[in-house]
Amino acid sequence: MSVTRRQILGRGGAVGAGIAFTGALEQLFAGTASAAPAAAPAGRPAGGWAGYGPLLPDPAGILDLPRGFRYRILSREGEPLRSGEGPVPSHADGMAAFRGRSGGVRLVRNHENRPDAEHRVPAVEGLTYDPEGKGGCTALEVSAAGRVRGERVAIAGTAVNCAGGPTPWGTWLTCEESEDKAGTNGYTKDHGFVFEVDPARPERGGAVPLTALGRFQHEAVAIDPRDGVVYETEDAFEKPFGLFYRFLPDKPRGGLGSLRAGGRLEALRVPGVTDLAVVQEPGTTFKDVRWVPVPDPLAKQTPIRFQDFGPGGITHGQKLEGCYWGGDRLYFVCSFARRSEGSQADHFGQVWSYEPRSRRLTLVIVFGPDTDVNTPGESPDNIALAPQGGLMVCEDGGGAQHVYGVTRGRTVYPVARNRQNTGTEQEPEWGEFAGVTFSPDGRTMFVNVYDPGTTFAVTGPWHR
Template structure:
């Protein structure tokens, strides 16, 4: 394929081979307590080539490989699955008087000591997944499906204590998000029905993955939250409302949703009580790609009930939302709550694929109290600042302020940091060449997240599936 600008810059050793952005980065960090940005004003310095050819980091930082696809799971349940995607890290509570039990039950239910961490990891396996998530009794939804989650239990030094299946028999588990009660909601980015592509059950749901005896994984889908090509979720901690993104593959593109639970903030299992699924309507805006000026704000955002959340006959994004229609956007991916607002990412838009305008990424902010929607950041070649990468995907808040962004574009693949002051820097670069020296290729990053004590950044290389723990002078 032709050499892109990103590939050319990567080969010359430039710190960042990326497109530009415009917008008020400071808005992304509203409500964060940190006064100083991660990486200071200029990041942590240039990336140092890794002699082992896995991961390039700034000087002073180190990585540990926690898990690689195809290696044996420590539980003995099978092999580490492929296509490592979204992740989250949870502090594991100390056990409360449960007997020692057998070792398999301890691993299954996360019997943990002080200072341990649960790291839950999605596997975006479709029917052609290289290494499927092993089917485990009591944890498998559809025996024909190859996706799911695995759970790693880590000690304070990031040594892997246990590694096991969290849920199996799901499909295309892309992202998700943590609940208010410290379980993981894993999202299926598909909408195949039973009998299609070899599946025996309908797919396109959210499932709740737990870590201990009091909050075990449920293989019953959260049907009221909709059946569509889910990407990520974020909770409003004040109200318990859940926001959801849809990464639809074709036109009409995905929608931005909110779920109003019958038992808001009800705790583990409460989402099974049902609720109301609604889609966002921006008056007079059918496609978010048409908005090009950062700072553009729409008032009076409307929420319209989804006619058929289970999409029994018609996919949700094709359904009739009545007068005024509904608002679509291409590649709706990352979603997180910050301060009193929810942020979500449109990774890119291409007119060649049906969008009304081209862009290399947008970040939107929705304010529930004011019912307003604002375009905060726009990535693209027509702006005039360097970095932070093309096609932003997974996003997480860094512990000392700022963001970490996984890119999913062409050429070299990076994790970029964005400081509160608007500085952008390369934090990591994938070094596992999947191609040839003459035509190199690198797997995207996914699942960036931080440990509960903020001392470790975890991130996946999607292909070949590799999970890294990165430590270093984060507070310098």
Template structure:
């Protein structure tokens, strides 16, 4: 999310603008069929038409689509617990009773956050933590019935993922220990959140799943194995993990029973950034037990994994399950920051049954400067069988759609200027997700924290 380091290489848009590049077609290169395994058949469309400027200056959408603002930072929570917190990030939607929808929303708040998640008895992990989650309840017509704190006292809640039993795993993207930045407890954990009944899950860290700079998770619905990404900001960069739970698919609270944390080793590949060609594949992927999952003395990525070492990757972010595989995203790699090579974004596929890892999509740079091609972040499967991608780059901020044939189209553009008229800036999008019936797309603007519900002629 907005944890990307400020010192970045020239962006893809800057490079292409300076070179006069004018290509206007495909924005990604790769085996797109790999991304959509197990989803509904595509309808063959190539988007919903050009974006129409929003007269209210919030969100541009294609003709026929409309948005509703569900929540904005600084407004009052309907529960009366305090103001809506800052920094809206990862999010998921769950089906409720009688057509209702429960949204669980992360707040990536550091100690410097403008508006903390309010502390609530029974839901607060560390009183000095400003992050956490809030939960919205919508009726069958999409109107907000309630909004409340779902967990508080955590830190830098970036992304996460849903469980097969319909809870949300929220991830702390920090390794701060007790005594650092005023915290009274160690941070860097995953917490389980029930959006419909937060007190059922409380504020209990799932310590066996590791203490590191978590980003996102995805769960294999066949056996309950949890895959985890690490977005470490400095070299050596993050690892890709799997957690083997003692009580797989045991329902709410079962992950507290513990399990084994392992890290992925690609034989002969210490850094995934060196792989540049789509379709590159590696068999016999190894999973190495993590020596100290609590990182009591040394961060996990710096621990001794034996003479063969371990495989790192810069900016590991989105993670999701599709078909029989888990997919994870490397938003970018920069040799100037310590990566072995440069790229503008990758999507990797791991097939557990074959122990095979494949690079299926490479982002940029030989594409139109107005199309997505750098720093993919949140990715979700859309109701039409394609993808929705939140691009975490510079300049204008979009949610882009990608059809199963690889065509890219703009679905939304943020219009809230957080810069100046002379030097405009726009808050990134995050947390894109769809209602259980596929009829509404929910998405957050990170800054100013805004949650939108987008309806219209979805295919």
């Protein structure tokens, strides 16, 4: 099924009904919604009324945007890094924007490189964990005028750096979506860790794994700014699927390097629920969920998701991906679930919220298919809150790839479409979007295309 043939729904039996809203959704869509009707008139393109209008074909065939918006390519895979350290690495993925000098922005960008990557993250002395690891991060410095004035390696020698998350103290946590040990795929060190990157001075972070946060197929992290607790998603590729974790740091006040001091790693248990996919009704809430200590966080012998968590077991979820903090709660994404791959039920994407103070877990949104070809499809991946209000969603599936916005008024609208065809004219393919983030002043959206690795800055009338 093409990813362009779906829309956000309440559940499979409520086709065309839009999102089933709950109180938690008001937190999710913080800010002012765009001036658009609550839903597009039946039978008409959603893009014609919602958000910023329909996408206009880009004459250059690179990125389609609404009228009034423009893009600038900041960086492209294979071109020289401005530092002279080598070519821009492949597979641009998770990313965050930090306040830079003189009104500028510092970007930290992941590169989800496996051993077969064409352009590795160049090994740099003092910033390289494993010389045989081809993943890592690069840091870009963008001026207030939108010009790139610096681009360099921020960490190297890691593996499959997928997503991560910013810290309250202004650093980036990059996550390895791998659990390969030394001796596997040519690696000389164990992988499956989180690393801390200082966007202004990467050498301060070094290449030190935060081992207490666990060794598993990390996807993303988010930190509760009130107590420093770190929440982590695991995107395991085979059954049993990943877990949702929290890390209670020994030094909760934070600061660069504080997470090296250690702490306690725990995994989420929803009593009576072994697979989050079975929950289908938006608004479903589980009160007083449990957190169970992880027996062996370093997974010396057995991957964590296979370990014995005692009576009651543990709760799994297929494709646990995006994770972020908003308001007084945490949000995380399950991109999809498929019975054919081992899940207990099917779905096309979920967004969950967790409220630490009350220990309440709520299913906020369910994505699902529909017959309207203009509405977005399954597999939400990276997501972010937009400063103008609403949610930004990066698609990761087959067919055309978009960044979509979702307003608090139940409207889905297109923001961008990738036009870089990496297939053939007869069988076109388009790389997924990833790493959507906004500048601290909210005037620029930065986003990556995974393949070919391309980083864009998109400006325009976001205030609308």
